[in-house]
Amino acid sequence: MSARETHKTAGFVLRSLQYGESDLIVTFYTREFGKIKGIAKGAKRSRKRFANVFEPFSLTQIIFSRRNRDSLAFIDACDILDHFAAIRMDLEKTLTASYFIDLAEHFSPEGKRNDGVFALLLDFLPLLTRENVSEPIIRFFEMRLLKAAGFEPELAACVRCKTPVANGSPYYFFPKEGGIFCTACARPQRYDQSISAGAVRTLLLGKDMDLEKMKMISMTESLASESRSILCGFISYVLGREVQSLKVLEQVRRYCP
Ligand SMILES: [Zn+2]
Numbered sequence: 117m118s119a120r121e122t123h124k125t126a127g128f129v130l131r132s133l134q135y136g137e138s139d140l141i142v143t144f145y146t147r148e149f150g151k152i153k154g155i156a157k158g159a160k161r162s163r164k165r166f167a168n169v170f171e172p173f174s175l176t177q178i179i180f181s182r183r184n185r186d187s188l189a190f191i192d193a194c195d196i197l198d199h200f201a202a203i204r205m206d207l208e209k210t211l212t213a214s215y216f217i218d219l220a221e222h223f224s225p226e227g228k229r230n231d232g233v234f235a236l237l238l239d240f241l242p243l244l245t246r247e248n249v250s251e252p253i254i255r256f257f258e259m260r261l262l263k264a265a266g267f268e269p270e271l272a273a274c275v276r277c278k279t280p281v282a283n284g285s286p287y288y289f290f291p292k293e294g295g296i297f298c299t300a301c302a303r304p305q306r307y308d309q310s311i312s313a314g315a316v317r318t319l320l321l322g323k324d325m326d327l328e329k330m331k332m333i334s335m336t337e338s339l340a341s342e343s344r345s346i347l348c349g350f351i352s353y354v355l356g357r358e359v360q361s362l363k364v365l366e367q368v369r370r371y372c373p
Pocket residue numbers: 274275276277278279297298299300301302
């Protein structure tokens with residue numbers, strides 16, 4: 117029997133599930149190991165060892181041990197680095213943070229380190245504590261996550277003829293092609309999804325924009341709705357399903373402005 121190796125890393129709590137009487141199975145997104153799953157023995161009982169640390173999107177410092185990369189981790193200790201209290205006091209912020217965490221989970225294969233995804237959570241969760249939830253914040257997170265996960269949609273030029281985006285006629289987004297077609301290449305059918313050059317440019321801008329400048333961006337209702345349907349449609353296409361936490365977030369944003 118090989119000995120267990122012990123590791124220490126920072127990680128965001130993605131979710132936790134009760135296991136048996138007193139244990140929890142917790143999924144983390146860690147800096148060094150990507151997504152990992154671990155068991156916190158006695159977590160339900162031992163409030164001293166694990167006081168409220170396993171709440172979704174908390175940033176924690178974890179000490180865990182495991183036999184090898186494929187075996188379940190044993191969480192030996194877990195301390196809160198940031199509980200994001202300012203997010204938890206606000207329903208819309210909480211749902212947005214949950215959506216971000218969900219996306220990070222859905223786009224991350226287990227055990228694969230991705231510094232880009234970790235850095236994104238490290239940027240956007242503190243941002244949510246300071247700023248109100250806005251369409252640009254949600255959409256730009258989606259753009260950046262897609263990029264970090266290797267699914268960046270091609271928006272700078274027509275996928276087929278490679279002509280860079282210019283103002284004027286609309287573009288058409290095809291999830292299957294991973295990007296936009298110009299009107300000439302698209303030969304749009306009735307139900308194809310058009311996107312204005314303005315929406316395309318805004319999404320491109322948000323992809324790498326400095327976080328502090330994001331609050332200066334505003335989206336008109338039509339720009340917001342185009343961007344939402346393109347990105348959310350693409351995300352569902354890539355994942356092969358809808359993201360439930362987005363639905364909840366959208367409902368709350370619609371009915372509780
Ligand atoms: Zn074209």
